[in-house]
Amino acid sequence: MKQIKINIDKISDFDLKLAKNPRVIAAIDEILSLSLDERTVRLHNLRQQIADGKASLFEERVLTRLLEQRTAEWIKLLQKNLSIIEQELQKRHPPQPPALSFDAEMPEVSESPSKVQETSHAELLDFLATQKPPTPRIPSNIRKKSLPKQQESFLRRHAKDVILASLAGILLIGAFLYALFSQPEAPTIETFDQEARHESPEVKAIHEEIQNRYDAAAYQLRFGSFENGKRMLLELVKEYPTGEHAENAYVLLGDVYRQRQRDPDQALKYYQLALEKFPSNPQTGMTQLKMGFAYEDLHDLPQAKEFYRLLVSRYSDTSRVGQAARARLASLENTRQ
CATH class of the missing domain: 1.25.40.10 (Tetratricopeptide repeat domain)
Known part of the structure; x- marks a missing residue:
């Protein structure tokens, strides 16, 4: 089959929206059954209807464009390869996560949980690595000198457990992020007709x-x-x-x-x-x-x-x-x- 190489940068947002619309694809299927001469006649008649105020908004903004020379074939090609095009666009323009800021120990009350969740995994990991594990609080009315040896040993063991739990949590997050970002990249687009398959x-x-x-x-x-x-x-x-x-x-x-x-x-x-x-x-x-x-x-x-x-x-x-x-x-x- 003949190869068709497309410049991704030449694909407009409007064309992508057309390729995702079922009503537009159905109209394209009908247009593709017409010859170029028949499309020209239909486009002329449709423009006359628009001038007379008898055309719908869909006919005026969408159907006239689809009837132009080779536009229907172009949008049909985008629709057939929509998943590949979107993957390529995401690789070229990945979404930028908001910067993580810790001006205070706790977020303000006005911040929503969804905003905090938008923090990138890498920044969250850096933040956790700089924090000290919490130290067990001892009531102020208890003096170190008056603590029995049994209570002092218990507090030391408790602090040790908190430190180990914090380290385990950091290691677990690190393992998750490694598994998440170490996935192999999708193959680059070679041609739309081959759908990025390698052929001899x-x-x-x-x-x-x-x-x-x-x-x-x-x-x-x-x-x-x-x-x-x-x-x-x-x-x-x-x-x-x-x-x-x-x-x-x-x-x-x-x-x-x-x-x-x-x-x-x-x-x-x-x-x-x-x-x-x-x-x-x-x-x-x-x-x-x-x-x-x-x-x-x-x-x-x-x-x-x-x-x-x-x-x-x-x-x-x-x-x-x-x-x-x-x-x-x-x-x-x-x-x-």
């Missing part, structure tokens, strides 16, 4: 070749010779039938047959192949939604309703697939047969 040069070369062939076939399919693009995709799937690109190839062929070739029968064929060969893929719901669209194109409304009902039962109201399925089902049920 031979494997990387194969991945890059597959990605280049897929990109060339997709370009031919959309902007060049449809038949050449189709042939190139199917040859690639035949050679590498289990990779991610194979499912993408089936879905892409279905999209082009449905949207450009106006052939929903062929579109259904390739959508069904994607579902049969990759039943547990995250794109399953979106593929089934597109099958519903294809059945609508064929005017087979009962079959389209069955697909939408299936998706409504599987996906919540907050997911993009669930929302789209509910909207289409409601529209068809209100249509007179």
Whole structure:
């Protein structure tokens, strides 16, 4: 697969927020199913709605950005590698603990316990190391000369126990901090597609070749010779039938047959192949939604309703697939047969 190297410093806080939002990711999945020309038309229409005051705040601030060239792919890439990006950002900008101050023997009453707990382990250990163990208090009315030898021996043993307990506590804290901070560091980010995994040069070369062939076939399919693009995709799937690109190839062929070739029968064929060969893929719901669209194109409304009902039962109201399925089902049920 083709390597994609990203400069972490170029990732904005707004882009990270978009990558963490389920509603945004659902919208991205729908946008990725569109061609660049279709995105341009939709962006133009959306900006016209904004100018007319008919767009929602989400459409104005988020959807317009996602429809810009390659922005949806960028946010999807961040979402897939969110955990790695956050680890890298934390390593570059670790949180700074507040300085520990001991202006008095006891903290002021106004200080909350949570503020004291924010003290760093290292400073706490330094403070404990400088403190003397508490000395047993002897009542003022007792004079050393008048103490029996038995009581004096008891007090000495008690002081010794307090010292040993304090030292044991310091050693226990030290052992805990050593175990906490001696964990091995996470591997540095090499590429997002490999998710920091080390691969041999031979494997990387194969991945890059597959990605280049897929990109060339997709370009031919959309902007060049449809038949050449189709042939190139199917040859690639035949050679590498289990990779991610194979499912993408089936879905892409279905999209082009449905949207450009106006052939929903062929579109259904390739959508069904994607579902049969990759039943547990995250794109399953979106593929089934597109099958519903294809059945609508064929005017087979009962079959389209069955697909939408299936998706409504599987996906919540907050997911993009669930929302789209509910909207289409409601529209068809209100249509007179």
